[in-house]
Amino acid sequence: AQTVTQSQPEMSVQEAETVTLSCTYDTSENNYYLFWYKQPPSRQMILVIRQEAYKQQNATENRFSVNFQKAAKSFSLKISDSQLGDTAMYFCAFRVVQGAQKLVFGQGTRLTINP
Amino acid sequence: NAGVTQTPKFQVLKTGQSMTLQCAQDMNHEYMSWYRQDPGMGLRLIHYSVGAGITDQGEVPNGYNVSRSTTEDFPLRLLSAAPSQTSVYFCASSYSQSSGANVLTFGAGSRLTVL
Numbered sequence: 001a002q003t004v005t006q007s008q009p010e011m012s013v014q015e016a017e018t019v020t021l022s023c024t025y026d027t028s029e030n031n032y033y034l035f036w037y038k039q040p041p042s043r044q045m046i047l048v049i050r051q052e053a054y055k056q057q058n059a060t061e062n063r064f065s066v067n068f069q070k071a072a073k074s075f076s077l078k079i080s081d082s083q084l085g086d087t088a089m090y091f092c093a094f095r096v097v098q099g100a101q102k103l104v105f106g107q108g109t110r111l112t113i114n115p
Numbered sequence: 116n117a118g119v120t121q122t123p124k125f126q127v128l129k130t131g132q133s134m135t136l137q138c139a140q141d142m143n144h145e146y147m148s149w150y151r152q153d154p155g156m157g158l159r160l161i162h163y164s165v166g167a168g169i170t171d172q173g174e175v176p177n178g179y180n181v182s183r184s185t186t187e188d189f190p191l192r193l194l195s196a197a198p199s200q201t202s203v204y205f206c207a208s209s210y211s212q213s214s215g216a217n218v219l220t221f222g223a224g225s226r227l228t229v230l
Contacts, residue, residue, distance in 0.1 A: 009155070035218075045205065045221035091157055101146045101209050101217055102173065105157035 002027045004094050006106035013082055014114050020067075021077045021109050023092030031097040034068065034075045039089040039108075048090070051075065053097075079111075087113045117141050121206050121222035128196045128229045136191040136225050138206030144220070145211035147189040151175065151202040152224075158205065164189055165211060196229045203227075 003026045013019045025034070036048040051059045051068050058066050063083075067076045079086055092106040122137045140147065148163035150173075160173030164183040178200060180192040189208075193200060203226050207219040 004157075006157075043203065043224045045207075045219075045224075047218050050218065093158075101148070101211075101219060102160055102163060103150075103158070103207075103219060105150075105159070107155055107157045 002029070002094055002096070002104045004092050004104050004106035006090075006092055006109050008109045009107070010110045010112070012112040012114060015082060015084060017082055018078060018080050019082055019111065021079075021090050021092075021111065023075045023077070023106055025073050025075065025092070025094050025104075025106075027073070027094065027096075029096045033095055033097065034066075035093040035095075035103070036064070036066070036075075036077045037091045037093060037105075038086075039091065040085075040087070045091075049077065082113045084113050084115060087111060119206055119208055119220050119222035121204075121225050123225060124223065125226050126228070128193075128227065130196060130198060130229060132196050134193050134196065134227075136193075136204055136206075136227070138189045138191065138208075138222060139187050140189075140206075140208045140220070141187065142208065142220065143186060144208035145186070146217075147183065147206065147208045148173070148219070149179070149181065149189070149191045150205045150207065151200075152205060153202050161191065161204075193227075196227075198229045201227060201229045 032053045034051045038046045063080045089108045093103045119140045149161040150158040162181040164170045206222040209217040
């Protein structure tokens with residue numbers, strides 16, 4: 001069975017700073033996808049970024065980037081030039097390539113950006 | 116496009132009552148699923164469906180029932196509500212498996228309180 005662990009329940013940084021959220025996972029699969037989802041106070045789940053395990057290059061989306069370390073089973077999210085609108089819960093998620101689209105989520109990290 | 120529509124957004128039940136959370140999508144997605152979100156536990160998969168007439172259990176299926184009579188709809192039934200089912204419920208859908216990193220589209224969530 002796959003597990004996803006987010007060891008930081010809460011984090012807080014000042015606006016414009018860079019922050020890194022940690023995520024580790026456990027799987028015996030070789031082909032899989034990793035995701036970061038954002039959940040603002042509105043409760044809506046919003047995809048931030050995704051990484052395909054067979055791609056060595058780290059994914060980037062504007063101010064968001066990941067550090068994917070396959071051997072270490074680590075998938076951290078870096079937010080550069082943080083903005084007040086980045087305040088949210090962030091969830092790391094995993095799913096295997098084959099089979100149904102079942103996501104396994106981590107426990108979440110509550111990120112607060114302070115003005 | 117409406118995307119994934121969940122109703123109701125809020126519901127309060129008494130122990131032992133039954134109810135149905137509705138989920139509808141207009142994107143012709145084959146895959147639909149239900150998650151529950153509890154503090155400190157992330158999102159956990161309850162049931163999922165890979166197409167009309169096909170359903171399967173996820174990680175926490177006990178106390179819940181689903182059916183998939185059409186591609187568009189995937190209702191979640193609580194047969195006899197218990198306080199342990201107090202949670203926020205999310206419906207999510209996507210195109211079916213294996214064609215790239217298909218991304219789940221989430222509904223806005225339904226907050227259920229069982230007294």
